[in-house]
Amino acid sequence: MKNFVLTILFLAVCMTAKAHVGSAGVQMQGQAGPYKVLVSVEPPDVIPGTAKITVYIESGNAKKVLARPIYFYSGDKGAPSPDELAQIAGQTGQFQGVVWLMEWGSSSAQIQIEGDQGKGELIVPIVAVSTAERDMPKHLGIGLSILGVLLFLLMITTIGASVSDGILKPGETLTAAQKRKRWINMGIATILCSLILYGGSSWWDSWAAEYKQWLYRPVKGSAAILQPNDKRVFQLKVDTTGWHAQRRGSMLSTLIPDHGKLMHTFLVRTPGLDAFAHIHPERKDSTTFEAFLPKLPAGKYLVYSDIVQRSGFAETIVDTIDIPEQASAGRPLPVTAEEDTYVVTDPINAPGNVPLDENVVICGKPGTKTVFKDGSYAVWEGMPNKPLDAGKPYQLTFEFFNPDGSACYPEPYLGMTGHVAVVRSDGSVYIHLHPTGTFAMAAEQTFRDRMADTARTAKAPAPAMFRDSIDRYLAKLKAMPMEEREIFLMTEMGMYDIKDGAMTGMDHGNRISFPYSFPKAGRYRIFLQLKRNAKVLTGVYDVKVKDAVTL
Amino acid sequence: METTMGPPPNVGGRVVPLNASPDIPVYIYATVFASFCVITGLIWDICWHMSIGRDGLLSPPHLVIYLGAVVAGLFSGFEILRKTFWGNDLEKAASVKIWGFFYSSLGSLFCVWGALAMLTSAPFDDWWHNTYGLDVTILSPPHTVLILGIIGIQFGAMISVIAVKNQLKLRSTQFFDKKKALDKTLFWLFALSAGFLLTIWYTLLSEELGRMRMHRSSLYIFSSAAFPVLLMAVGKAVRHKWAITAATGIYTLLMLLTLWIIPLFPAEPKLGPILNHIDHYQGFQFPLLLIIPAIAIDFLRHRYGYMNDWKLTALLGAAFLLVFFLFQWFFGSFLMESPYARNWFFGSHYWYFGNSPDWEYRYKFGPWMVETTPELLKGLGIALIASLISTRIGLAWGNWMHKIQR
Numbered sequence: 002m003k004n005f006v007l008t009i010l011f012l013a014v015c016m017t018a019k020a021h022v023g024s025a026g027v028q029m030q031g032q033a034g035p036y037k038v039l040v041s042v043e044p045p046d047v048i049p050g051t052a053k054i055t056v057y058i059e060s061g062n063a064k065k066v067l068a069r070p071i072y073f074y075s076g077d078k079g080a081p082s083p084d085e086l087a088q089i090a091g092q093t094g095q096f097q098g099v100v101w102l103m104e105w106g107s108s109s110a111q112i113q114i115e116g117d118q119g120k121g122e123l124i125v126p127i128v129a130v131s132t133a134e135r136d137m138p139k140h141l142g143i144g145l146s147i148l149g150v151l152l153f154l155l156m157i158t159t160i161g162a163s164v165s166d167g168i169l170k171p172g173e174t175l176t177a178a179q180k181r182k183r184w185i186n187m188g189i190a191t192i193l194c195s196l197i198l199y200g201g202s203s204w205w206d207s208w209a210a211e212y213k214q215w216l217y218r219p220v221k222g223s224a225a226i227l228q229p230n231d232k233r234v235f236q237l238k239v240d241t242t243g244w245h246a247q248r249r250g251s252m253l254s255t256l257i258p259d260h261g262k263l264m265h266t267f268l269v270r271t272p273g274l275d276a277f278a279h280i281h282p283e284r285k286d287s288t289t290f291e292a293f294l295p296k297l298p299a300g301k302y303l304v305y306s307d308i309v310q311r312s313g314f315a316e317t318i319v320d321t322i323d324i325p326e327q328a329s330a331g332r333p334l335p336v337t338a339e340e341d342t343y344v345v346t347d348p349i350n351a352p353g354n355v356p357l358d359e360n361v362v363i364c365g366k367p368g369t370k371t372v373f374k375d376g377s378y379a380v381w382e383g384m385p386n387k388p389l390d391a392g393k394p395y396q397l398t399f400e401f402f403n404p405d406g407s408a409c410y411p412e413p414y415l416g417m418t419g420h421v422a423v424v425r426s427d428g429s430v431y432i433h434l435h436p437t438g439t440f441a442m443a444a445e446q447t448f449r450d451r452m453a454d455t456a457r458t459a460k461a462p463a464p465a466m467f468r469d470s471i472d473r474y475l476a477k478l479k480a481m482p483m484e485e486r487e488i489f490l491m492t493e494m495g496m497y498d499i500k501d502g503a504m505t506g507m508d509h510g511n512r513i514s515f516p517y518s519f520p521k522a523g524r525y526r527i528f529l530q531l532k533r534n535a536k537v538l539t540g541v542y543d544v545k546v547k548d549a550v551t552l
Numbered sequence: 553m554e555t556t557m558g559p560p561p562n563v564g565g566r567v568v569p570l571n572a573s574p575d576i577p578v579y580i581y582a583t584v585f586a587s588f589c590v591i592t593g594l595i596w597d598i599c600w601h602m603s604i605g606r607d608g609l610l611s612p613p614h615l616v617i618y619l620g621a622v623v624a625g626l627f628s629g630f631e632i633l634r635k636t637f638w639g640n641d642l643e644k645a646a647s648v649k650i651w652g653f654f655y656s657s658l659g660s661l662f663c664v665w666g667a668l669a670m671l672t673s674a675p676f677d678d679w680w681h682n683t684y685g686l687d688v689t690i691l692s693p694p695h696t697v698l699i700l701g702i703i704g705i706q707f708g709a710m711i712s713v714i715a716v717k718n719q720l721k722l723r724s725t726q727f728f729d730k731k732k733a734l735d736k737t738l739f740w741l742f743a744l745s746a747g748f749l750l751t752i753w754y755t756l757l758s759e760e761l762g763r764m765r766m767h768r769s770s771l772y773i774f775s776s777a778a779f780p781v782l783l784m785a786v787g788k789a790v791r792h793k794w795a796i797t798a799a800t801g802i803y804t805l806l807m808l809l810t811l812w813i814i815p816l817f818p819a820e821p822k823l824g825p826i827l828n829h830i831d832h833y834q835g836f837q838f839p840l841l842l843i844i845p846a847i848a849i850d851f852l853r854h855r856y857g858y859m860n861d862w863k864l865t866a867l868l869g870a871a872f873l874l875v876f877f878l879f880q881w882f883f884g885s886f887l888m889e890s891p892y893a894r895n896w897f898f899g900s901h902y903w904y905f906g907n908s909p910d911w912e913y914r915y916k917f918g919p920w921m922v923e924t925t926p927e928l929l930k931g932l933g934i935a936l937i938a939s940l941i942s943t944r945i946g947l948a949w950g951n952w953m954h955k956i957q958r
Contacts, residue, residue: 049685075825081605082820101606103823135683141675148672152665159661162648167658167715168955170722171646205693212684457827457908 022431028516034121036061046133051099058094063116066096073107073312077452107312126444130217160190222318233294254464255311259443273348295343299326313444344539373538376404388545408511414532416490426524519546582627583709589620605823625667628660659712666704673698710745747802766884769931776939781946788950800846807839821905834902845875869943
């Protein structure tokens, strides 16, 4: 199994787009042909708008970096020619520029690199949605008001002059009647200009209302626990109210699996973040998803469910749920997917306070060794007790060891070397990362497929047929033995070459990196998931993030 | 003999004789030039959006528009300050006085207002884009402020010319030949400024006046409401047999020259989706055949000039619609359907890059763009009323412009 371990991290996508919870920006680490790069994208919060792209060349010598936006709808054939990114002065191997995102929805930035080792490219999926509602800054408002008043007065004066001294021959002076006429006309002009201003302001209001209607609204769902025959079943029902007006329509029928699962749900007990589960609810009907619950302790949980649309548009459904005590412990609990897993640890505010359970780990910090339940351990490279800066791209790098201290190569878990879930102590930030891409992996795949497709516009599939085909695909996957399934998933994602019978272009090791930029200051908990001996292991780390100090 | 010196008779003011050698002030040329810049910049900007799609604050067409704003603002602003602080009594006597302090010509006031409005629109538009997205709409609130500013400048240019032209009449006749030559120059400056104003008027409404709509009554309603008001005003503002024809001729020429010149330059779309790949600018539209009703109106004006404005309204308003409809309807068929219109001269083959070039109604009137005969007749009835109202307002407006002295 170790041979399957992924190493080359082509498209380590950690999508932190706005459709995700609380995280802004997209970081992607990957291989663009011969060049290893880190791409950081700040998507606009208003669409149409421009996304700022920074490319850091980590290996190789790039001379030219180009970027262009590719929309799912119009694909490669309908995308504009690329623009060159400017080299950042004084920073070798750093390039910066923008791509224009005109369309709401699933988008991407294609990065092309030219240098002494030839050409390379990679594609970064971007979720393009409007999320910001802005007020006018005070100084601008004051400035514009002054100009507005001046324009108003000048127009009235000008109209007054137009009907009075403007039509007098040089030297003539106004008679009393003409003066009166001027005042009357200025009065009429005042009323007319006021009406025009009123009309303009109503127009503006309607524009703002229209904009608000198109602001991104997260998909809502309500989570519940069903208890048939003493089993606990997690259920998520997606709320489709108002979807017709939002043009979401039959969106749920065109979901696609992301590394083999239609939905990834993370349950995190609040407020201590001391119990965690990563489960994979299955589609029961067009709006209902269900999975058996692992042996989580009772309590209130935050629910984060990730889904990806056919177009590569990825979203997270958020809810909270009260999980009741398991009624009859003892007998083995049914599981929905072999990969479903959970862990219990110490609360974020009470270190060391760990309940006795069969699936317990102690929470670690950067630089500390966190021992998994099978005795293997992982170390987070980093300075212990040194807070990280918000908004700065980091590589969260972990080293994985066997109990005897030898390097341990993680086995693929859902086609990935590892998974990380990052949650802020208050639940306001959540992100699901992989070194090789998460839902963005599916989005990235979507865009690769779309680019290979020469159709100028993407045709919408028949929803019922599409849903059936996905369900059949998922049933086929589920029926495979785990090892075969992992090979299948990795092959699909382009990370496994059947001809060679091995991972392609291995840069194989026991270090796993997850690029991420913490969006704001606070306490964060990181749940690291790796697989060893066909068992999923979860390690927990805490980190403090402070606001970046600008010098 | 007793002589008594009484107070001078009260005649409501005195007329200052203008004996100096007449000349056209530089700021008149500057404002007409500014008016030219803003409208060509605007047409170029529209072609830019149809061909390239995205732009920045300092895109070349924007720079041309700003140049117009700066020239109009600076020359007019300077003229106001010069007259206020350094002007002689004669100049002050030939100016309007505002806010009890500033001396200005009316045209300069409009130009300064226009430049100020354009200045206001820039930060407003920038904020707007950050707040509601980068719009590519002609009419958004900040763009409207900009266009009102542009119209202000163009109107100011026209008024400035009229004032100088009217003042010329007061000048002594000792420079007869020079006066005649100047009058001719001023007439052409007036025709240019009126033609530029007409072009922006058209541009504003161009989304409603495309060739696809030429078999719909809505085009004739919009045209009848929008154009006679300006055309009649132009005809009344100056005494010239072919004033309206000259102004519509300038409009036609400007539209044609931009249609023929701009597509000579390379351009490629920079915004997806790109369904129609192009490598040169797409032209704006072939001008409406306004020049034909203009000739008819000028002829009728000349022939029936003795009528009062109400009778003229009925005659000219109806004539405008009739002639315009007849020619534009059949020309619309040609532009839309004939393969002979798909060339650089007529420009029917220009096509927005975001639209599919294979669209079945690219060269054919869509069913929603044609009306039944009763619908069309009803629409034309509305157009006639619009034309009459527009004509009447235009005549009144022209009467006022004809009186402008300062």
